[in-house]
Structure formats: structure tokens, C-alpha cells
Amino acid sequence: MVNLREEMYAGLDQIQDKEFDVFTALLNIFNKNKLRYFVTGGTVLGANFYQNFIPYDDDIDVALVREDYNKFIEILYHELPEEYRVQHYTLNSDFKYTIVRVENTSIDITEVSDPDQKISHPSIDIAPLDGTPSGNISRKFFFARLLILRGVLTGCYANSINMNKDRSVKDKVLIHSLKIGGRIFKLIVNPTKVKQRIDKILSRHSFDSSPLIGTYMGAYRSKG
Known part of the structure; x- marks a missing residue:
């Protein structure tokens, strides 16, 4: 087991190597099937300034055009090696995110x-x-709906939020409030249906014909 307490010393290089193995396997599938992909976020910065990971970073950020993203979820993930586990809410209802996660299970x-x-x-x-x-008003309404649904999901999974992370006082108060109501959320809301609704809203606007494109369920939300 690699403990992230040690990662800045011996463990981080090993974690980066294992993630790069996953990245290589994904690129083989993307290129073989002519999927449109991009690296984003800190991965772009690392590639530009270090030709590698950012030295203290331990993740790779990838995005697929929605149409190709759906193809990957539906069938192409089967082409990955056995030690790579694919997580998505359509494959595992307990997975709490709307993105796809590919895990290298060879180390813990x-x-x-x-x-x-x-x-x-x-x-x-x-x-x-x-x-x-395309319109400013309809775009604001679009992002407002996503923000509301995202808040509902946060409520469903409030009890799993890690309070040890560095957060603002405002965020901590909000999360504590959500934790109190988290059990009630679970009783009245089906998180899988919320995720399906989010994906339905996001899928309505074509990548090729839209004035703006982004990864809107990420940390930067509408700025993504």
C-alpha cells in the first residue's frame, strides 16, 4: 500500500507512473477508435512547463467530446487491460460522480x-x-439548472464529504448543513436519476455547433 503521507517522497513517482500507464492505455483506445480527446487543467500546465506532471501533482485530466465519451462508456472501455477498473454511475450505482474514472488497481x-x-x-x-x-439568457438558465442539480447531488452524498480539506468558512457551514439533511435527501431523492438528468441537459447542445464548450461538472463549473 502506498500512503499519500509518503507521496511527496517515494510514493508520488509510483502513483504518477501507474497513472501514466492508464493514460497510455486510454490513448491507444482513443486513437484506435478515432475518439476526440483533450488534456485539460493541470495536465496542460505540466506538459507545457515541465513536459511531464506538475512535480507535486498526482492526477491527469482528460476530456472526451460527448459523443465519443458515450461510445467509451457503452463499449470501448472493455478494451482496457483487466487490472484497470472503470467507474461510472451506469456501471456502479454507488459511484457518486457524473464523470468516468479509470482506476489502476495494481496498487492501493x-x-x-x-x-x-x-x-x-x-x-x-x-x-x-x-x-x-447560444443566447446569453438561455445560457444563464442552463448553468442555473446544472447548479441546482449539482447541489441536490451534493446533498445526497453530504455524509461522504471530507471535512479535513482546506475550505472556506462559508463552504464549511454549507457542508455541515448538508450533512444534517443528508439522510433526508437519500430518502426522497434518487441520485442516479439526478445524474441522468444532468447528462440529458448537458447532451442537448452539440460540441460542433456550440459557441462555448466545456467540462461543466468539474471544479470550475461554468468557467470550465
Whole structure:
């Protein structure tokens, strides 16, 4: 097991190597099937300034055009080696995100900030690239709907939010409130249906004809 408490020393290189193995396998599938993909976020910065990972980073950010993203989920993920596990809510209803996660199960890691010390694996998240409405008003409505649904999902999974991470006072108060209501959310809301609704909204606007495209369920939301 690699503990992330050690990652800045011996473990980080190993985690990066395992993630790069996953990345290589994904690129083989993407290129073989002519899928349109992009690296995003910190991966772009690392490639530009270091020709590698950012030295302290331990993830690779990938995005697929929605049409190709759906193809990958539906069938192409089967082409990955057996030690790579694909997580998506359509494959595992307990998976709480709307993106695809590809895990390299050959090593285990634990995150220091996780009080439960749950075991995870080096992984790559694949986000869909989606379009937006063309008008300013309809675009604002589009993002507002996504924000509301995202809030509902957060409520469903509030009890799993890691409070040890560095957050603003405002965020901490909000999360504590969500944790109190989290059990009620689970009783009245089906998170899988919420994720399906989010994907339906995001899929309405073509990548090729939209004025703006992005990964809108990521950390940067509408700025993505």
C-alpha cells in the first residue's frame, strides 16, 4: 500500500507512473477508435512547463467530446487491460460522480486527509466536453439548472464529504448543513436519476455547433 503521507517522497513517482500507464492505455483506445480527446487543467500546465506532471501533482485530466465519451462508456472501455477498473454511475450505482474514472488497481493508496482512510487507486478522470445554448439568457438558465442539480447531488452524498480539506468558512457551514439533511435527501431523492438528468441537459447542445464548450461538472463549473 502506498500512503499519500509518503507521496511527496517515494510514493508520488509510483502513483504518477501507474497513472501514466492508464493514460497510455486510454490513448491507444482513443486513437484506435478515432475518439476526440483533450488534456485539460493541470495536465496542460505540466506538459507545457515541465513536459511531464506538475512535480507535486498526482492526477491527469482528460476530456472526451460527448459523443465519443458515450461510445467509451457503452463499449470501448472493455478494451482496457483487466487490472484497470472503470467507474461510472451506469456501471456502479454507488459511484457518486457524473464523470468516468479509470482506476489502476495494481496498487492501493490512502489519502491522508481522509479520516476513514478508505483505500483507493491511482486513477484518471474522464470528463465529457459539452456545448451550451447560444443566447446569453438561455445560457444563464442552463448553468442555473446544472447548479441546482449539482447541489441536490451534493446533498445526497453530504455524509461522504471530507471535512479535513482546506475550505472556506462559508463552504464549511454549507457542508455541515448538508450533512444534517443528508439522510433526508437519500430518502426522497434518487441520485442516479439526478445524474441522468444532468447528462440529458448537458447532451442537448452539440460540441460542433456550440459557441462555448466545456467540462461543466468539474471544479470550475461554468468557467470550465
